[in-house]
Amino acid sequence: xxxxxxxxxxxxxxxxxxxxxxxxxxxxxxxxxxxxxxxxxxxxxxxxxxxxxxxxxxxxxxxxxxxxxxxxxxxxxxxxxxxxxxxxxxxxxxxxxxxxxxxxxxxxxxxxxxxxxxxxxxxxxxxxxxxxxxxxxxxxxxxxxxxxxxxxxxxxxxxxxxxxxxxxxxxxxxxxxxxxxxxxxxxxxxxxxxxxxxxxxxxxxxxxxxxxxxxxxxxxxxxxxxxxxxxxxxxxxxxxxxxxxxxxx
Numbered sequence: 001x002x003x004x005x006x007x008x009x010x011x012x013x014x015x016x017x018x019x020x021x022x023x024x025x026x027x028x029x030x031x032x033x034x035x036x037x038x039x040x041x042x043x044x045x046x047x048x049x050x051x052x053x054x055x056x057x058x059x060x061x062x063x064x065x066x067x068x069x070x071x072x073x074x075x076x077x078x079x080x081x082x083x084x085x086x087x088x089x090x091x092x093x094x095x096x097x098x099x100x101x102x103x104x105x106x107x108x109x110x111x112x113x114x115x116x117x118x119x120x121x122x123x124x125x126x127x128x129x130x131x132x133x134x135x136x137x138x139x140x141x142x143x144x145x146x147x148x149x150x151x152x153x154x155x156x157x158x159x160x161x162x163x164x165x166x167x168x169x170x171x172x173x174x175x176x177x178x179x180x181x182x183x184x185x186x187x188x189x190x191x192x193x194x195x196x197x198x199x200x201x202x203x204x205x206x207x208x209x210x211x212x213x214x215x216x217x218x219x220x221x222x223x224x225x226x227x228x229x230x231x232x233x234x235x236x237x238x239x240x241x242x243x244x245x246x247x248x249x
Contacts, residue, residue: 004102005030005070007120008095013108014124015173016076020045020104022124027072035072040065042073047165049077054087061091061099070098078106078169079212085112092118107172110212133170137177141229148226156219164218168211171218175208175225196230203228 004010004026012019027035035041042060046053057073065071080103092101092115105111108121136155140148156167182197182204207221 008099009092009101009119011119011121012102012104016104016106019124020076040067040071045076047078049080049084051083054084058091065098070100072100074102076104078165079110085115133173134177136174144231145226152222167218172211179204200229
């Protein structure tokens with residue numbers, strides 16, 4: 001963790017609640033006091049980091065800290081708009097000596113390559129929430145098309161009270177788990193199955209990028225994946241056999 005205090009810009013990738021808690025504990029050890037009580041500590045936790053947030057951060061970062069250990073800025077968000085990230089470029093390119101920035105995200109893909117190249121990247125485990133995502137992902141892969149549809153309906157219904165951005169974040173975490181499960185199984189598959197898996201992973205990565213926008217809907221994305229993800233990987237039958245058998249009932 002020492003490197004987190006050496007570099008001026010840090011990208012922490014993993015479950016944001018877990019990494020935030022871990023970072024805060026390390027900062028408090030380093031500072032010798034509670035982070036929120038320290039005059040040179042600033043945190044911002046928002047569903048989406050937008051231009052207004054970027055301006056606020058730049059304003060906060062204009063002043064020199066009182067502590068000889070420096071100033072610390074912690075930002076945690078489920079998504080970052082392109083405009084907000086572009087506004088941060090100059091801040092990271094011309095940092096004030098002693099300033100340290102920490103950007104916490106669940107997926108490094110939401111950060112622009114130009115901004116990411118200016119940061120030191122650290123990875124954290126998924127924490128307790130990651131287990132829930134993995135459980136959903138495994139169930140999704142085990143089910144047939146109808147079963148996946150039921151899972152999707154339940155996920156969307158259970159999250160009706162959440163903000164749309166929060167649901168999109170949760171869905172991305174689930175897709176990350178599906179990606180990891182299938183990618184790790186590639187070497188165990190025969191040629192045809194390996195090609196089908198690789199094709200599905202390509203589709204998954206393509207549609208996952210749509211979650212950074214406001215459309216299409218989460219339900220539409222998951223329903224599409226439920227059809228293009230071959231059930232034959234887990235059952236010795238094809239998707240079409242599953243559908244035909246249901247028609248005959």
